[in-house]
Structure formats: C-alpha cells, structure tokens
Amino acid sequence: MTIEEMCEHKSMRMTDQRRVIAKILDNADDHPDVEELHKRACLIDKNISVATVYRTVRLFEEAGILVRHEFKDGRSRYENVDTSDHHDHLIDIENGEIIEFMNEEIEVIQKKIADTLGYELIDHRLELYGRPKATKKNPK
Amino acid sequence: MTIEEMCEHKSMRMTDQRRVIAKILDNADDHPDVEELHKRACLIDKNISVATVYRTVRLFEEAGILVRHEFKDGRSRYENVDTSDHHDHLIDIENGEIIEFMNEEIEVIQKKIADTLGYELIDHRLELYGRPKATKKNPK
C-alpha cells in the first residue's frame, strides 16, 4: 500500500504537498533527511517549503507511517515503515552509506536484559558504525 | 586516576575552570548534560561560562577522558571513561533514569554482523528504552 493510500485510510486531508512528499518517500530506498526530502520535493514543485516538509514527516511519523532515525550525524532521517520488518542499521563511516540488517538473536537478548533489570522493553536503538574491510579478493 | 591527573599526564594546561569541571565529573555517578554540568560548576565558581563547559567537555572527549552519549532527549550527556569497562544503557522512559548494563554476547554478535557485511566494527550504539514493570512483590 502506498503512503498516500495509508493517509486516505486514516482520512488525513490530502494536499498536493503531502502527495508529493508521500510519493518521494515511497520511491526512496535510502534514509533521507528533511533537507534531502525538501530538495527532492522542490524538483517536483518548487514552492514546497521546508516547514511543510518538517510538518509532514512529523505527521507521518505520528501516524506510524514513517520511522525517524537519528544517527550520529545530528539530523533526523526518515524511513518508510512498511519496508521495515524491523531491522537495525550499520552506518558506513567512510561514505555515510546505511546498510540494514536483522538479527533475531539480539532482539531476544535485548528483551531479556530489560526484563532482568525490571523493565518492559518499549523501544531500542542499535546502530553499528563500521569501515569497509580492505577487500583482499584475488590476493596475488 | 582522577581526571585532573589524566589531564596532567597529557600535559594539558590546567585552569581553575577545568579543575572544577574535572572534579565534578569524577564525582558524578550519573550522565550529566552540559547544562547540568554548568549548574554544578556554578555552585563552586559562579563565573564559569557555558562556553567553557562546552569547550572543556569537547576537549576531554577528544582526549579520551569522557564519552559522549546522545540519547533520545536531544542533548549530549557525558560519562567518565574510566568507569566504563564498556557497557550499554537502558533508559527509563518514565523518569529518565539511566541504567548501565553489559552483555558480552551482544558484543560478539555485533562484531560478527559487521564482519559478515564486510565491515570492521569501529563503534556502536545500543540503547534500550523501557518502562518499569509493575512490581508485584508482596501481592496481597
């Protein structure tokens, strides 16, 4: 289901701006920040303001349509929620590339840790920061 | 070894302000942010400016004396590095309390994940956000 369809199901008021932003997010396979979203939105309609982008992503986040991430670069990045059957992220510190991964084992341990400490696990954040290994394929 | 001693070993220039901030950090058993550090510093010397606190924690961080954390509350919090035989954090979303924990198993898996993806693990972030379980001790 597209984001626009989700919005309609939740009977949100659909404006041109929201449709543009929704479409961009549907097509994004990366983790764009607001500036990047605004840039892409302006290619379609140069009158969309950053304020609207901020308001829209917040709206979508609150509606459970997007997830917000704050990696160590200091700005918020967004990701389509339906893509994510829950995964975590590895950030390439050399070029900023973000790789998704999933690990059931860690999920289980996390829950167990929280439980042991007397907590119900509500949310978590797991980010790995790595540098590409020197590829030694075809060593001479 | 106290922070002040570490600074001297690294032949940093020691000012009164730095000594005050160093001492506060030595005595802190929590994860104070800059505002909190500044508040505590002012109790000792009301002339210390926030700018100095910011500069000092950055200095200490770069010298490997402090670790900076950015939990989901949006500001940086600092922790004495020597205390930490590497641990992660569980944040109580009800009252902001921060609990440290250690889990060797997760560390190993993380390294393995990075390796599998072709990366050398440089850094990571693992935070659990939880709500205290209803304690049913002594149920009547």
Add this chain to the structure above:
DNA sequence: CTACATGCAAAAGATTTGCTTTGCG
C-alpha cells in the same frame, strides 16, 4: 463555508565561534 494546511520569517534550543581580556607555564 470553515477548519485545517501552507509559506514565510521569526523563534527556539543546543552548540560553536570570533574577539578581547585573562592567566598558566
């Protein structure tokens, strides 16, 4: 029609920085 969304610019919150003065080594 009317409540809600947008644009714009100003405000806010955290952190950094330029510049002058102060003080450690």
Add this chain to the structure above:
DNA sequence: CGCAAAGCAAATCTTTTGCATGTAG
C-alpha cells in the same frame, strides 16, 4: 612574557511556531 583559555555575545544548525493566506472536504 607569549600563547592558550575564558567570557561574552553573536553566529550556526536543525527544527518549531505565529500569523496571514490558501484550500480540501
């Protein structure tokens, strides 16, 4: 003494907000 550090305020950066205007339903 000289160069690094402090203080203060102004500047930055990201995100939010107030207000007048536009528009979806």
